[in-house]
Amino acid sequence: MKENSVPEATVAxxxxxxxxLVDMTERAVATVSSEQLAEAAGVNSAKVRKDLSYxxxxxxxxxxxxxxxxxxxxxxxxxxxxxxxCMIVGVxxxxxxxxxxxxxxxxxxxxxxxxxxxTAKIGGRVGDLEIEDFEDLERIAxxxxxxxxxxxxxxxxxxxxxDRLVSAGIHSILNFAPALIQVPDDVSLRKVxxxxxxxxxxxxxxxxxxxxxxxxxxxxxxxxxxxxRP
Amino acid sequence: MKENSVPEATVAxxxxxxxxLVDMTERAVATVSSEQLAEAAGVNSAKVRKDLSYxxxxxxxxxxxxxxxxxxxxxxxxxxxxxxxCMIVGVxxxxxxxxxxxxxxxxxxxxxxxxxxxTAKIGGRVGDLEIEDFEDLERIAxxxxxxxxxxxxxxxxxxxxxDRLVSAGIHSILNFAPALIQVPDDVSLRKVxxxxxxxxxxxxxxxxxxxxxxxxxxxxxxxxxxxxRP
DNA sequence: ATGGGCTTGTGAACGCATTCTCAAACCCGA
DNA sequence: TCGGGTTTGAGAATGCGTTCACAAGCCCAT
Ligand SMILES: NC(=O)c1ccc[n+]([C@@H]2O[C@H](COP(=O)([O-])OP(=O)(O)OC[C@H]3O[C@@H](n4cnc5c(N)ncnc54)[C@H](O)[C@@H]3O)[C@@H](O)[C@H]2O)c1
Ligand SMILES: NC(=O)c1ccc[n+]([C@@H]2O[C@H](COP(=O)([O-])OP(=O)(O)OC[C@H]3O[C@@H](n4cnc5c(N)ncnc54)[C@H](O)[C@@H]3O)[C@@H](O)[C@H]2O)c1
Numbered sequence: 460m461k462e463n464s465v466p467e468a469t470v471a472x473x474x475x476x477x478x479x480l481v482d483m484t485e486r487a488v489a490t491v492s493s494e495q496l497a498e499a500a501g502v503n504s505a506k507v508r509k510d511l512s513y514x515x516x517x518x519x520x521x522x523x524x525x526x527x528x529x530x531x532x533x534x535x536x537x538x539x540x541x542x543x544x545c546m547i548v549g550v551x552x553x554x555x556x557x558x559x560x561x562x563x564x565x566x567x568x569x570x571x572x573x574x575x576x577x578t579a580k581i582g583g584r585v586g587d588l589e590i591e592d593f594e595d596l597e598r599i600a601x602x603x604x605x606x607x608x609x610x611x612x613x614x615x616x617x618x619x620x621x622d623r624l625v626s627a628g629i630h631s632i633l634n635f636a637p638a639l640i641q642v643p644d645d646v647s648l649r650k651v652x653x654x655x656x657x658x659x660x661x662x663x664x665x666x667x668x669x670x671x672x673x674x675x676x677x678x679x680x681x682x683x684x685x686x687x688r689p
Numbered sequence: 690m691k692e693n694s695v696p697e698a699t700v701a702x703x704x705x706x707x708x709x710l711v712d713m714t715e716r717a718v719a720t721v722s723s724e725q726l727a728e729a730a731g732v733n734s735a736k737v738r739k740d741l742s743y744x745x746x747x748x749x750x751x752x753x754x755x756x757x758x759x760x761x762x763x764x765x766x767x768x769x770x771x772x773x774x775c776m777i778v779g780v781x782x783x784x785x786x787x788x789x790x791x792x793x794x795x796x797x798x799x800x801x802x803x804x805x806x807x808t809a810k811i812g813g814r815v816g817d818l819e820i821e822d823f824e825d826l827e828r829i830a831x832x833x834x835x836x837x838x839x840x841x842x843x844x845x846x847x848x849x850x851x852d853r854l855v856s857a858g859i860h861s862i863l864n865f866a867p868a869l870i871q872v873p874d875d876v877s878l879r880k881v882x883x884x885x886x887x888x889x890x891x892x893x894x895x896x897x898x899x900x901x902x903x904x905x906x907x908x909x910x911x912x913x914x915x916x917x918r919p
Numbered sequence: 920a921t922g923g924g925c926t927t928g929t930g931a932a933c934g935c936a937t938t939c940t941c942a943a944a945c946c947c948g949a
Numbered sequence: 950t951c952g953g954g955t956t957t958g959a960g961a962a963t964g965c966g967t968t969c970a971c972a973a974g975c976c977c978a979t
Contacts (some may be wrong), residue, residue: 470889479869479944494926499869505967508928509968516927520925522927522976537888537895538894543891552790560782562884594704625946631891633890645897647893651883652704656879658707658769661767661773662700662768663700663877665768665935722956739936739937739938746957749957750944750955750958751954751955
């Protein structure tokens with residue numbers, strides 16, 4: 460009766476709210492209105508209220524939301540009341556950076572295993588973790604109770620890595636390789652693609668440049684004088 | 690008359706199509722139907738046709754699209770016919786990984802400058818680039834004609850970094866720091882937030898776990914017998 | 920106790936994106 | 950030259966997410 464499906468767009472914003480709320484507790488703010496939270500998270504206040512209403516009625520009319528309580532509720536909804544073990548597949552430039560990243564564990568995500576297929580790398584260490592053999596992926600995943608797989612192999616190896624993660628019983632995958640990978644329906648797959656982000660920026664940058672040069676040309680030829688009013 | 694605004698959602702998919710098309714030329718495919726391209730990019734074919742129709746009528750009915758020609762048109766639309774210079778602000782774990790990343794330049798993005806505020810790092814090298822002083826950001830950006838700024842500083846320093854990039858005349862920023870940053874309207878800002886991605890995965894992972902345990906409980910108590918048909 | 924001022928929670932309107940659908944257009948073989 | 954098979958391009962329908970708008974509900978001062 461109470462709850463079912465939270466819209467995907469809302470799920471994606473809950474972490475934003477959470478971050479803002481945690482900032483607030485650090486500044487000893489006890490209560491927050493949807494307006495204030497909206498400002499902090501960079502969205503509009505109706506959105507905040509609607510999003511939070513999917514989780515339940517945790518606000519007080521005329522007052523706002525209790526910061527601590529809301530942190531708890533959002534954390535619970537996001538599954539952050541427990542820790543999650545992650546495995547990084549492919550320990551190159553990027554995999555190493557992720558493995559070294561503190562502030563990972565800060566919200567309950569623990570890098571529990573690193574695997575690579577390069578025999579020159581296996582046995583090496585990153586921080587206090589050993590790089591292990593990709594071939595042992597299933598065993599390692601089971602032993603360490605890994606539930607999230609992070610793929611940082613070259614694109615060509617990404618599908619293979621995903622297949623192995625799935626066969627190890629992992630249902631959540633974050634892919635950094637610029638490749639489309641297929642997983643069964645019951646596996647969540649998210650991707651982060653830097654190159655796509657840059658191309659999107661480039662699209663808008665070009666638009667701006669084109670627009671500017673039109674303006675510049677107009678100014679030079681004096682055609683700006685042909686304005687709407689004759 | 691011909692073209693105006695391409696929807697944002699379409700812009701975000703053009704790089705995907707482009708990647709698939711480039712793969713195809715490498716496999717010597719000359720012509721592609723919307724159906725095939727859709728399959729390769731992991732979307733539906735009506736979407737492909739509608740997206741491409743925003744750029745113009747580049748297909749041939751009964752035949753499909755010419756792969757080379759489509760690559761050229763999409764590249765042009767995305768502004769990839771020219772090179773773009775990027776500056777990385779904050780050369781730590783992540784900044785260093787990005788700086789070392791080849792496959793960056795592969796599609797016209799060149800890391801042209803690295804800056805950091807840590808005097809211990811300034812003067813050091815990453816690959817063939819020197820780490821320079823954050824204080825000289827404006828001068829460096831101008832000299833190297835940087836048009837894209839990449840922020841990989843700690844969250845607390847991200848807004849400051851963005852302000853300096855903006856004051857250097859940069860209109861496109863990619864932010865990796867987990868912080869909300871404000872920029873003027875004429876600046877494009879995109880963010881990549883690993884921690885948010887993990888939290889989204891955690892949300893669905895938890896749902897799956899909850900659902901599984903319900904199923905397990907049902908099976909044990911035999912209540913699955915109370916099915917829809919009596 | 921009561922009224923005034925705030926803020927939530929949510930129906931309703933709106934807008935954007937996706938998907939369905941099919942006439943129009945093209946190629947090719949007979 | 951013509952007709953059958955194929956595929957595009959775009960209008961229409963649908964669905965999802967955002968935003969508006971306001972009644973309901975809460976707190977506090979009087
Ligand atoms: N480095 C970056 O900044 C960056 C940025 C965006 C995207 N990416 C993408 O992330 C991925 C990794 O990039 P990188 O720069 O770290 O590359 P890299 O070559 O430095 O590292 C890749 C690692 O994967 C390992 N590997 C290869 N095949 C494997 C397999 N089948 N199983 C397990 N491990 C395997 C290699 O041994 C290597 O250690 C690439 O797909 C790249 O396109 C990287
Ligand atoms: N490392 C990762 O894998 C990872 C993953 C996701 C997000 N992030 C985020 O990316 C950012 C960088 O992460 P990191 O692990 O590389 O951190 P890091 O501490 O290794 O590097 C940060 C760098 O920024 C520099 N810096 C600090 N203040 C600066 C300023 N005002 N101007 C210029 N440079 C400044 C520091 O000297 C340091 O070199 C952080 O915000 C982090 O949360 C990192």
